[in-house]
Amino acid sequence: MTDRPRFSYAISATDGRARTGVVSMKRGDIRTPAFMPVGTAATVKAMKPAEVRATGADIILGNTYHLMLRPGAERVARLGGLHDFMQWKRPILTDSGGYQVMSLSALTKTSEEGVAFKSHLDGSRHMLSPERSMEIQRLLGSDIVMAFDECTAYPCTRDKAAKSMERSMRWAKRSRDGFDAGGDHAACSALFGIQQGSMEEDLRRQSSDALRAIGFDGYAVGGLAVGEGQEEMFRVLDFAVDMLPADRPRYLMGVGKPDDIVGAVERGIDMFDCVLPTRSGRNGQAFTREGPLNIRNARFAEDQRPLEPDSPTANWSRAYLHHLVRSGEMLGAMLMTEHNLWFYQRLMEDLRAAIAEGRLAAFADDFRARYRRA
Structure with a gap:
């Protein structure tokens, strides 16, 4: 690692609600607004890492759920970590696995502890909790770690959205504690919290307030791009983005189509993956x-x-x-x-x-x- 900062974000210009700037990390700078190609299973499909970089990508995304099942986070760690394993030397953000464990796995059971599930690969049983998600992301050696959350289904009732958001905020605090216990990895990486609350403005505000109180390096808008359509997504972004700290990067998870990205940038989003x-x-x-x-x-x-x-x-x-x-x-x-x-x-x-x-x-x-x- 170099003497570069663990994590910093500098905004160089604004235009309306949109911002452009640079996230600086140990493994390099990330120019924002930024799009992160998805390398779910330690590969951006059909591309070599040098080719991905040549397109202009500063950072890619890997996934906790898929990598914990195959080849296994402990194995990746023994092989030198995700960067060496896949030969991508720049920053990597790892999704916490929360969305995948709920959308891909058979026979899931969610409790306050976490999510018990069967692997979609071989039916083996696993438990993914905030603490285990932090441990996996630490073993992978990711640069930006995502808090473990419950991705609220769409559509859902207001009561269900509220209970899901409140659980995600409790898990956010456990994620913060688990990340901070990570020693050398925590000292050179960053942790992002995830705003939830479905389509409800007051629930999104409660979520944002809870995340601010815990404190994160960056903040994601979760629970969108789950079938609600562009008009509804933009309606939520119109109020949800400004609830997050203006001096930290804002990441819209799982988005999206080019015109989705343009509209989200106009509303103050800095980072994307899809x-x-x-x-x-x-x-x-x-x-x-x-x-x-x-x-x-x-x-x-x-x-x-x-x-x-x-x-x-x-x-x-x-x-x-x-x-x-x-x-x-x-x-x-x-x-x-x-x-x-x-x-x-x-x-x-x-x-x-x-x-x-x-x-x-x-x-x-x-x-x-x-x-x-x-």
Whole structure:
């Protein structure tokens, strides 16, 4: 590790509610607004780490649930930690596993202690608690650790949302205590708390107040992008973001589509992650400035244009990509994924420049007008 700070966040410019700045950590800087490619199982699918970095990514995301089951956090630790294991030398944020354990596992049982569940891989039984989540993330050696929370289902009753949020806040305090007991790892990494409260403004405020009282390096908005739609998500962000400390980074978990990201940046969000660019690439969907396109479509069979003229895949035509994807060739998934990750990082670069130059509203309006023409 270098003499760089454990964690700091400096805002360099604002435009309305949007901010641009830099998160500084031991393993490098993270320019914000930032998009984190998802490397769930210690790999960004179809990409080498150097290729991910070349798209402009400063940080990637790994997942506690998947890595605890395979290959196992203790094994990763014995092999030198997640950074050495996957050969990504820059910051890694690890999701706490709370969402996955509730969405992927069979026969879950949630109690005050945590979540008992059966593995979706082999049916083996496990318990994931705030303390165990902190231990796993410490064994992985992640740079940004996420507090263990209960992702509230959507839709749900107000009573259920309140009880879920209150449990998440109790788990947030246990996560804080478990993280702080982490010795050398706690001294060189950061812990983010997660705001919950479903679609209810007063519950979100109660959650934010509880998180502030505990104290975290950064704060996430959880419980969105769970089926509520863009209009409802933006309605919640309109009140939820400003409840979080202005001098700390704000992370919207699991979002999202390019126009979701633009709207969330306008509302003050600094960090994002989503499987969409990689998953869509593997399934033949490319993101472009004119909107998403399905490269499988017959209209691209003889289209000699690149996906975008400045894309790292510009040497290959849409016709060739159409052929690869339709033929099931792995190079198709690789090139489509590389393009999509590049597109997302270029969008973040453009957003940072627009905020710095005080022209975010014009950029966002132009982006939405062009993107919806596809």
